[in-house]
Amino acid sequence: MPAAMPDTILNLLSRGAGADPAIGAPGAPSLDFDRLRRHARETVGALRRLGIGRNDRVAVVLPNGPAMASAFASVAAGATAAPLNPAYRGEEFEFYLRDLRAKALIVGAAAGGDSPAAAAAERLGVGVLRLADRSAEAAGLFGLEGGAVGDASGDNAAAAGDIALVLHTSGTTSRPKIVPLSHANVCASARNIAAALSLGSADRCLNVMPLFHIHGLMASVLASLWAGASVHCPPGFNALRFFAWLDEVRPTWYSAVPTMHQAILARAGRNRDVAARSALRLVRSSSAPLPPQVMAELEEVFGVPVIESYGMTEAAHQMASNPLPPAPRKPGTVGLPAGPEVAILDESGAPRPRGVRGEVAIRGGNVTAGYEDNPDANAGAFAGGWFRTGDEGFLDEDGYLTISGRLKEIINRGGEKVSPREVDEVLTGHEAVAQAVTFAVPHDRLGEDVAAAVVPREGRSPTEAELRDFAAERLAAFKVPRTVVFLDEIPKGATGKPQRIGLADRLGLTGGAR
Numbered sequence: 001m002p003a004a005m006p007d008t009i010l011n012l013l014s015r016g017a018g019a020d021p022a023i024g025a026p027g028a029p030s031l032d033f034d035r036l037r038r039h040a041r042e043t044v045g046a047l048r049r050l051g052i053g054r055n056d057r058v059a060v061v062l063p064n065g066p067a068m069a070s071a072f073a074s075v076a077a078g079a080t081a082a083p084l085n086p087a088y089r090g091e092e093f094e095f096y097l098r099d100l101r102a103k104a105l106i107v108g109a110a111a112g113g114d115s116p117a118a119a120a121a122e123r124l125g126v127g128v129l130r131l132a133d134r135s136a137e138a139a140g141l142f143g144l145e146g147g148a149v150g151d152a153s154g155d156n157a158a159a160a161g162d163i164a165l166v167l168h169t170s171g172t173t174s175r176p177k178i179v180p181l182s183h184a185n186v187c188a189s190a191r192n193i194a195a196a197l198s199l200g201s202a203d204r205c206l207n208v209m210p211l212f213h214i215h216g217l218m219a220s221v222l223a224s225l226w227a228g229a230s231v232h233c234p235p236g237f238n239a240l241r242f243f244a245w246l247d248e249v250r251p252t253w254y255s256a257v258p259t260m261h262q263a264i265l266a267r268a269g270r271n272r273d274v275a276a277r278s279a280l281r282l283v284r285s286s287s288a289p290l291p292p293q294v295m296a297e298l299e300e301v302f303g304v305p306v307i308e309s310y311g312m313t314e315a316a317h318q319m320a321s322n323p324l325p326p327a328p329r330k331p332g333t334v335g336l337p338a339g340p341e342v343a344i345l346d347e348s349g350a351p352r353p354r355g356v357r358g359e360v361a362i363r364g365g366n367v368t369a370g371y372e373d374n375p376d377a378n379a380g381a382f383a384g385g386w387f388r389t390g391d392e393g394f395l396d397e398d399g400y401l402t403i404s405g406r407l408k409e410i411i412n413r414g415g416e417k418v419s420p421r422e423v424d425e426v427l428t429g430h431e432a433v434a435q436a437v438t439f440a441v442p443h444d445r446l447g448e449d450v451a452a453a454v455v456p457r458e459g460r461s462p463t464e465a466e467l468r469d470f471a472a473e474r475l476a477a478f479k480v481p482r483t484v485v486f487l488d489e490i491p492k493g494a495t496g497k498p499q500r501i502g503l504a505d506r507l508g509l510t511g512g513a514r
Helices: 009-015 033-051 066-077 088-100 111-116 117-123 183-197 214-226 239-251 258-266 269-276 290-301 374-382 422-429 464-472
Strands: 021-024 057-060 080-083 105-107 127-133 144-147 161-169 177-182 204-207 228-230 253-256 281-287 305-310 317-321 340-343 360-363 386-395 399-407 409-414 417-418 433-443 447-456 484-486
Touching: 009 033, 009 066, 009 183, 009 214, 009 281, 021 033, 021 066, 033 066, 033 144, 057 088, 057 117, 066 080, 066 144, 066 161, 088 117, 105 117, 105 417, 111 127, 117 161, 161 183, 177 183, 183 305, 183 317, 183 484, 204 239, 204 484, 214 228, 214 253, 214 305, 214 317, 239 258, 239 269, 253 258, 258 281, 258 290, 258 386, 269 290, 281 290, 290 305, 305 464, 340 386, 340 484, 374 386, 409 447, 417 422, 422 433, 422 447, 422 464
Parallel strands: 021 228, 057 080, 057 105, 080 161, 105 127, 204 228, 204 253, 253 281, 281 305, 447 484
Antiparallel strands: 127 144, 161 177, 305 317, 340 360, 360 386, 386 399, 409 417, 433 447
């Protein structure tokens, strides 16, 4: 393997041995590293002929699977990949494509003319490219079909400072923030994750995470490829098929959010024999707090360590991680700093001592240089070389990080981040709604779920079902409030600002976790 630290995704792909599997899928021939490298270069050439150069934004809307993993790596090798959730509605696709200033959109050939993403792109004048399936040759191989979106570009492959990946992250404002991540950022993160898990060429990841999220893209795909290991990509998470995949794929690890782990545990009793003969050497959890009892149950079922990690989009995923044995794992913590430097800061930016709570802050090569076109957000989040995460926590005497709460108001619904004000704006678009405040309520499986307090317009009496149906037509399903409470007045603070945080307590909803 090359001794130099790879600083671009194309260079990163050179770490794997040529004939070793890189990307696979159950029941399909694997794509080896040599073929993947050639495929990435071919994709860069195809993009250039279509008029797409370095740092041009290419939105990718594909179902989970090897083609999505391959498309991420191959598109990012020459342009900027912008994966989007296939479950978005047409209006959401239109917003994200416009906000990203996408030059092209990639969809699957099977999407046909019914794709809301393609329809949104056509309305905006964004070029639509369709994948030509070549999976019969190897998992993840594809061609690109469609007309040129500009003059042919003579650019070379992307450089370290170019933007490899852009993702939106939900915040406390109505407009989601764009997080640009350079090739140097994502390569540093892939290295950090691979080091934390001691990944090597013999490892095989079973990816159950959606590949429009930083968790799946970085922890499952890019960290595996950095280590010269393979990642197998079934068509999304399916608890009913998970244990069959353990037998078929023989993965050495998988990474998931706690809700997925809980769904797996629900079927573990009837699959004890599969769990006992599995090839797993570790299980990883991230993107939401892992209840200690779930960690204990997973370790009992699979007989391997469960590694809880802490990540976010702005850090290209991983910030801290519990270590592998023989070092201790501390349930309830997210482990030791695992890549970037971690500090606990007070409101003035001064560091706080061990055991004292404050805001978690990070700095390092995997951290974004800043939000795109958002000076207000950057002024609040970046100071003195640190990125302030908005999470509250503390470091114990051994340096393990505990997250004790969030200073931000985003709702973390089982790893899916929901911007409350985005939901507010949809609900207040209903003719019978005067005010709406969206907030988090506790949930026993998801950690948090979405609720909304609504003040009806005078003389109007909307129903909960009516507002949920209205929201479902305009938002992805995970953003639709599961509970709607009708009030005469929204609780406000001294400055007149609606009080999202603590609203579930005020309304007596904290005992209703479901």
